[in-house]
Amino acid sequence: MTQTRNEHDLLGDREIPAAxxxxxxxxxxxxxxxxxxxTIGEIPELVRSLAAIKQAAALANADLGLLSxxxxxxxxxACEEIRAGKLHDQFVVDQIQGGAGTSTNMNANEVIANRALEIMGHQKGQYQFLHPNEHVNMSQSTNDVYPTALRLxxxxxxxxxxxxxxxxxxAFEVKAVEFADILKMGRTQLQEAVPMTLGQEFNTYAVMLGEDEHRLAEVSQLVCEINLGATAIGTGITTHPEYAERVRARLAExxxxxxxxxFDLIEATxxxxxxxQVSGVLKRVAVKLSKTxxxxRLLSSGPRAGFNEINLPAKQAGSSIMPGKVNPVIPEVMNQVCFEVIGNDMTITMAAEGGxxxxxxxxxxxxxxxxxxxxxLVAGCATLETNxxxxxxxNRDVLKETVRRSIGIVTALNPYxxxxxxxxxxxxxxxTGRGVYELVLEKGLLPKERLDAILQPETLTRPAAFVA
Structure with a gap:
């Protein structure tokens, strides 16, 4: 028989596993x-954040003479042990729960209290010496602890x-440099447009990611605003007048x-x-990663009936029936991560609206x-980069031939x-299927030397003065 201990709440007595x-x-x-x-224990940063809040509260309450x-x-x-990674398996409440996070806060209070009791030389459940609600949760409510933990x-x-x-x-920047000298056709609406370099194309992906790094840095400042000290609805009932600032300072430390x-704890609660807003930025990241x-997938399509301009690393067999087929599985899994993030944004939107x-x-x-x-997203980015x-x-030869055969280079001749x-x-x-180059020469529209100068990569892929 598993040993148990008896605990009591407003609904009655229950037997709890002694361990x-x-x-x-x-x-x-x-x-x-x-x-x-x-379980909430599967979100390590949330558990560590809860422990940090309880630690800061204990220090602030002791500073104010409220806790021995x-x-x-x-x-x-006890909190330092949890922040170091211990006892996370004791945070067993489901991540999705009713009660605005009360069960998460109670779980944290009980684990910290029982570990603290052991440190004091008592048995688990001997709450007359240190109580989950009266001492670990002193000057707090789920309504300020839980959202603060989420923000941290x-x-x-x-x-x-x-x-x-x-x-x-x-990784994209490295490829942009590697491909800087490779001329190719750019496309708009999947139709040939004008030439560019493959390096320019890959540099675009790097620039897009850099922009999102900045947006994330901006939004991270918003989550630094906390409502700790608000207690139930933001009035700060049950707290010392100096508690909110003292607990904030301890938490920052x-x-x-x-x-x-x-500024206004009632509003913040x-x-x-x-x-x-954070979710909106995550959606922005997902949309741009998915587009990339x-x-x-499109640039690597083929190998014979597609674009075949680049080769993605072959990671696994692509079919149980078609021999030799290799699929773009890494971009595909990143796409699916992005679809999930976009769906999660709608969930977060509706949950915020439902308050x-x-x-x-x-x-x-x-x-x-x-x-x-x-x-x-973190795991997806690492997979996309590494794999x-x-x-x-x-495929340099394919790209060169595409440019040679393209009608799109005629755009560069407009000014001439x-x-x-x-x-x-x-x-x-x-x-006729004939090339632009030969037709321009045949019609005597430009001399060969001037046409060759106009169609140089450095002229075709960036602003340049007219070729005399």
């Missing part, structure tokens, strides 16, 4: 919320994503995140606009969606032979 650091409130939440199959040094030290020690964890996630995007950008207390992957009066009860699904978006971008090669003559050449080239 568990969680207690009765967590047990009821586990029974009530069997939704995603993913012995209890403070025990709570701080989101800030950490954004930094990881910025790093992943920066690394992927670097512990996390090294530049947190600031919101009910407003989820920050998460909507669409391009990579009522002084609190939004739907922050758990905001957290669930937000952290999945960030984690999957795809670094190994891309160019005029729009009407250029149109005539383009039409005849299209109907």
């Amino acid at each position: 568990a650091y969680w207690g009765v409130h967590t047990l009821r939440a586990v029974e009530n919320f069997q939704i995603s199959g993913r 040094p012995e209890r403070r030290d025990a709570i701080v020690a 964890a989101t800030w950490k996630g954004i930094q990881k994503l910025i790093g992943a995007l920066s690394s992927l950008r670097g 512990i996390t090294v995140i530049p947190v600031v207390t919101a 009910q407003d989820c606009g920050c998460f909507v 992957c669409n391009d990579l 009522q009066l002084q609190l939004n009860a739907f922050e758990p699904v905001i957290a669930y969606s937000m952290f999945r978006s960030v984690d999957h 795809c971008v670094r190994g891309i090669t160019a 032979i005029g729009y009407a003559a250029a149109t005539e050449v383009a039409t005849e080239a299209h109907l």
